[in-house]
Amino acid sequence: MALVVQKYGGTSVGSIERIRNVAERVRKTHDQGNQVVVVLSAMAGETNRLVALAHEMFEAPDEREYDVLVSTGEQVSIALLAICLRSMGYQAKSFLGHQIPIVTDNAHSKARINRIGDKKIREALEDRTIVIVAGFQGVDHDGNIATLGRGGSDTSAVAVAAALKADVCEIYTDVDGVYTTDPRVVPEATKIEKISYDEMLEMASLGAKVLQIRSVEFAKKYGVVIHVRSSFNDNPGTLVMKEDKDMESVLVSGISYSKDEAKISVIGVPDKPGVASQLFSPLSLANITVDMIIQNVSQGGHTDLTFTVPKSDFKKALSLVEGVAGKIGATGVDSDDHISKISIVGVGMRSHSGIASKMFQVLADEGINIQMISTSEIKVSCVVDAKYTELAVRVLHEAFELAKKDVKMESSF
Amino acid sequence: MALVVQKYGGTSVGSIERIRNVAERVRKTHDQGNQVVVVLSAMAGETNRLVALAHEMFEAPDEREYDVLVSTGEQVSIALLAICLRSMGYQAKSFLGHQIPIVTDNAHSKARINRIGDKKIREALEDRTIVIVAGFQGVDHDGNIATLGRGGSDTSAVAVAAALKADVCEIYTDVDGVYTTDPRVVPEATKIEKISYDEMLEMASLGAKVLQIRSVEFAKKYGVVIHVRSSFNDNPGTLVMKEDKDMESVLVSGISYSKDEAKISVIGVPDKPGVASQLFSPLSLANITVDMIIQNVSQGGHTDLTFTVPKSDFKKALSLVEGVAGKIGATGVDSDDHISKISIVGVGMRSHSGIASKMFQVLADEGINIQMISTSEIKVSCVVDAKYTELAVRVLHEAFELAKKDVKMESSF
Numbered sequence: 001m002a003l004v005v006q007k008y009g010g011t012s013v014g015s016i017e018r019i020r021n022v023a024e025r026v027r028k029t030h031d032q033g034n035q036v037v038v039v040l041s042a043m044a045g046e047t048n049r050l051v052a053l054a055h056e057m058f059e060a061p062d063e064r065e066y067d068v069l070v071s072t073g074e075q076v077s078i079a080l081l082a083i084c085l086r087s088m089g090y091q092a093k094s095f096l097g098h099q100i101p102i103v104t105d106n107a108h109s110k111a112r113i114n115r116i117g118d119k120k121i122r123e124a125l126e127d128r129t130i131v132i133v134a135g136f137q138g139v140d141h142d143g144n145i146a147t148l149g150r151g152g153s154d155t156s157a158v159a160v161a162a163a164l165k166a167d168v169c170e171i172y173t174d175v176d177g178v179y180t181t182d183p184r185v186v187p188e189a190t191k192i193e194k195i196s197y198d199e200m201l202e203m204a205s206l207g208a209k210v211l212q213i214r215s216v217e218f219a220k221k222y223g224v225v226i227h228v229r230s231s232f233n234d235n236p237g238t239l240v241m242k243e244d245k246d247m248e249s250v251l252v253s254g255i256s257y258s259k260d261e262a263k264i265s266v267i268g269v270p271d272k273p274g275v276a277s278q279l280f281s282p283l284s285l286a287n288i289t290v291d292m293i294i295q296n297v298s299q300g301g302h303t304d305l306t307f308t309v310p311k312s313d314f315k316k317a318l319s320l321v322e323g324v325a326g327k328i329g330a331t332g333v334d335s336d337d338h339i340s341k342i343s344i345v346g347v348g349m350r351s352h353s354g355i356a357s358k359m360f361q362v363l364a365d366e367g368i369n370i371q372m373i374s375t376s377e378i379k380v381s382c383v384v385d386a387k388y389t390e391l392a393v394r395v396l397h398e399a400f401e402l403a404k405k406d407v408k409m410e411s412s413f
Numbered sequence: 414m415a416l417v418v419q420k421y422g423g424t425s426v427g428s429i430e431r432i433r434n435v436a437e438r439v440r441k442t443h444d445q446g447n448q449v450v451v452v453l454s455a456m457a458g459e460t461n462r463l464v465a466l467a468h469e470m471f472e473a474p475d476e477r478e479y480d481v482l483v484s485t486g487e488q489v490s491i492a493l494l495a496i497c498l499r500s501m502g503y504q505a506k507s508f509l510g511h512q513i514p515i516v517t518d519n520a521h522s523k524a525r526i527n528r529i530g531d532k533k534i535r536e537a538l539e540d541r542t543i544v545i546v547a548g549f550q551g552v553d554h555d556g557n558i559a560t561l562g563r564g565g566s567d568t569s570a571v572a573v574a575a576a577l578k579a580d581v582c583e584i585y586t587d588v589d590g591v592y593t594t595d596p597r598v599v600p601e602a603t604k605i606e607k608i609s610y611d612e613m614l615e616m617a618s619l620g621a622k623v624l625q626i627r628s629v630e631f632a633k634k635y636g637v638v639i640h641v642r643s644s645f646n647d648n649p650g651t652l653v654m655k656e657d658k659d660m661e662s663v664l665v666s667g668i669s670y671s672k673d674e675a676k677i678s679v680i681g682v683p684d685k686p687g688v689a690s691q692l693f694s695p696l697s698l699a700n701i702t703v704d705m706i707i708q709n710v711s712q713g714g715h716t717d718l719t720f721t722v723p724k725s726d727f728k729k730a731l732s733l734v735e736g737v738a739g740k741i742g743a744t745g746v747d748s749d750d751h752i753s754k755i756s757i758v759g760v761g762m763r764s765h766s767g768i769a770s771k772m773f774q775v776l777a778d779e780g781i782n783i784q785m786i787s788t789s790e791i792k793v794s795c796v797v798d799a800k801y802t803e804l805a806v807r808v809l810h811e812a813f814e815l816a817k818k819d820v821k822m823e824s825s826f
Contacts, residue, residue, distance in 0.1 A: 016466070016469045016470055019470070020470075050489070053429070053489070053493060054492075054493070054496060056429045057429055057432070057433075057493050057496045057497050057500070058496050058497065058499075058500035060500075061496040061499075061500070062495065062496050062499040062500075064495075064506075065492045065493075065495040065496045065499065065507055066492070066496065068488060068491065068492035068495070068507050068509075069488070069489055069492035069493065069496070071488075072485035072488050072489055075481060075482070075484075075485045075488075076463070076466070076482055076485055078481070079467075079478045079479070079481035079482035080466060080467070080470050080478075080482065082475065082477075082478040082481070083467060083470045083471050083474040083475050083478045083479065083482070084470050084471065086471075086474075086475040086478065087470070087471035087473075087474070087475075093477075094478055094481050096481075096558075098511065099556055099557075143512055144512075145509075
């Protein structure tokens with residue numbers, strides 16, 4: 001007997017019929033003797049409908065009340081699943097964030113989980129009740145509803161799994177697992193059997209949208225094994241877990257890309273202490289996340305600073321930077337929002353050299369100019385013109401033999 | 414400065430635009446220096462949508478989970494009103510049943526309010542915050558959501574007004590107030606300025622659907638003055654309050670009718686102790702409310718028993734009665750679901766005789782046969798063939814001069 005947390009996304013609970021399918025899957029797991037906790041998203045489209053209502057009322061809705069509004073989506077889906085399971089003769093009970101409680105800070109619409117009470121869930125599980133938890137929502141220390149941000153149900157599920165020390169946290173979605181790259185770009189992309197937390201973090205934050213990044217951080221911190229799989233079939237998916245030796249033998253695990261960033265360059269910045277701080281403080285105050293930052297070697301006491309920001313914050317960031325550029329004595333500001341960041345990710349890089357230079361060579365062979373480079377222990381990212389995105393991903397996928405990897409592994413059984 | 418509770422029904426908050434109108438009305442009351450607590454229903458159609466979802470999932474949805482589902486409707490509307498008021502620069506805060514708390518028993522989908530915490534609301538009001546409360550919902554002693562039944566938001570509003578000792582509980586709806594009868598049947602029907610709790614109870618329970626009957630009982634118990642008025646204009650509506658001398662001078666205040674009942678007769682029942690109990694116990698166990706009960710004088714040791722039940726319970730009631738009729742030695746069961754109950758209501762009846770006989774005479778003059786009669790201190794009800802409903806209401810309205818009443822009162826100013 002295991003304690004299994006299962007999370008189903010919006011597509012998986014998108015209709016009464018699909019909720020019945022979820023109930024069937026939950027029932028099976030329960031009937032196999034497992035204790036089952038289900039975490040649900042809102043029915044597909046429902047959160048968007050609620051968000052649109054809020055913005056129809058006011059362009060910048062009050063955040064506390066916004067959370068009261070949008071958290072109803074999950075309340076509807078958990079009630080419907082509980083009704084379904086009870087109609088099938090099972091003990092099932094829905095729990096809202098405040099009923100568990102899932103205690104968060106008060107950063108409405110992007111709250112972080114501080115604590116999860118496990119008492120009520122454990123009591124229900126010991127009574128052979130199927131526990132159904134509303135994803136995406138918690139309650140702050142003053143009893144206000146707080147939501148975790150888009151995709152927050154993944155985080156809810158992993159946090160509940162951590163609090164209960166669950167054996168596995170199954171994240172059901174509409175894809176079979178995590179792929180070596182986006183199969184819409186490279187049809188030969190293969191499903192990854194196992195991936196380390198760190199690799200998944202790089203993949204997720206770099207644009208592979210299977211799992212919310214915070215849920216992976218949470219899983220890493222508490223050692224929760226995540227199993228990403230499809231709710232439409234019984235195929236095994238991808239295990240996201242602690243690094244093991246198998247993983248290290250693979251040089252590159254996957255290739256991700258992101259078109260969601262824009263680039264800003266500040267030209268001719270005087271090379272003296274405090275300048276970077278003057279430049280980035282206003283962005284930080286405006287809650288704009290700066291991703292890559294590149295500063296060239298100083299020439300004649302001046303340097304160029306280039307960085308990327310989320311495309312959605314591009315205009316705001318640009319106007320802030322233009323405001324401060326004069327004050328710090330820069331000679332100009334350049335910008336480009338038609339860029340793409342291509343990344344290769346793999347824990348195997350740590351013990352192998354030459355991965356980065358192979359990447360540069362492959363791109364150069366196709367005549368793709370690299371605008372920015374950034375590296376970490378387990379990834380190399382290059383910013384290129386957005387029009388080269390698909391080409392770059394395809395040639396890299398081929399060069400690092402990702403399409404063939406699965407076959408190799410199977411042949412070693 | 415007064416403490417005003419305002420309740421807006423589903424039609425009044427049926428769209429973003431209408432919620433803006435509500436906000437404008439709330440703002441005005443607030444700006445006049447009053448403390449304002451707003452209680453809202455779900456947006457028109459929303460509760461029906463949620464109920465349909467529940468029944469699409471299962472015909473007899475689990476009641477606890479049904480409440481989790483349907484209570485989201487009010488959560489949406491209070492959040493939207495709070496967003497609107499805050500966008501206008503007002504301090505406004507929404508409260509769900511569990512946040513106040515509005516503590517109920519655990520009779521899901523028809524819960525009764527046991528207790529309302531006034532601390533959080535008072536704190537907010539003292540801070541000049543507009544308090545927005547979700548109608549229809551509360552929380553039981555175990556923290557489960559419990560709803561009060563259809564129209565329960567009226568009861569929420571009156572209960573909150575009672576807990577806060579509010580100066581008035583304004584119930585905003587899509588009609589101008591309580592009329593002497595249904596204006597769709599009698600265009601000359603006039604708005605009643607003041608009506609006593611008891612009259613309103615008779616009117617409401619007899620089919621005038623302006624206020625939920627439980628809210629009037631609550632108001633009577635705690636002496637809450639209810640002002641029923643329209644959210645679409647500034648006309649004064651109807652005050653529902655303690656009886657005063659003005660009211661007694663009016664013989665009949667209003668005429669109500671109900672087509673929502675059906676009649677069952679048990680023929681040839683042995684006239685001995687325990688028979689009525691044997692007959693009605695199964696109905697009570699099945700939660701079927703029996704309204705009028707008439708037992709004729711015994712003839713030859715046998716009697717006929719006739720009673721009415723809600724039309725929605727008619728088939729169930731009939732089969733239960735047919736099951737028990739043989740056991741108690743009855744000779745047969747008759748039934749009719751094409752009946753209508755016409756009632757005249759007025760506290761003035763207490764001190765005047767001849768009201769009932771005038772009613773019988775008026776109906777007889779039109780050739781309308783009376784099938785059942787029941788009376789209380791302040792009302793007389795007659796069951797007639799449903800096809801005579803409108804005719805009966807019209808002739809009674811004329812006979813008791815209700816169309817002229819308003820004119821009379823105005824001429825005495």
